[in-house]
Amino acid sequence: MNDDESRPTDAPAGAPLRPRTCPCHRILVADDETAVRLLISAVLVNSGYHVDGAEDGALAWAALQAKPYDLLITDHNMPKITGIELAKNLRSARMALPVVLVAGTLPTHELAQDPSLQLAATLLKPFAVAELLDTVENVLRATDSPREQNNPPPNWKNQPSSVGLRF
16 A cells, blocks of 8 residues: 555455545454455444455564554454464564454453453454444553553453344
């Protein structure tokens, strides 16, 4: 993506462009399911976020090393590097980036074994668009707050609701 474009690298062609002066947050969405990645990206772009996408954990890790992001939304079950392994890589590299883990089945055993992962939130698939946006807003608000920058954001666990568009 160059400086003249405001469309994310992984957004659908019809996604609206935002002004370049938009003081929005940068989000990386890592999911090996193309439709899910594109849908999450489109929802976030339409809400004013700058979004890049990665189709597997290895590409996500390369993107995280190449440019700064304010949030990582990652699927857990991906080829090459899983969402948990991606979070471990971040913490090993002392990157304080908040992570939202998305999964069809949460890896509760792995999460319990390694509390140092400091996940900001988890989303269980399927989830509603409103749940995604609420989670993103809550995590970014917590990490933008000067009082809470030294502490990991609370672990919000969202449960799927029966209302709204679902992924």
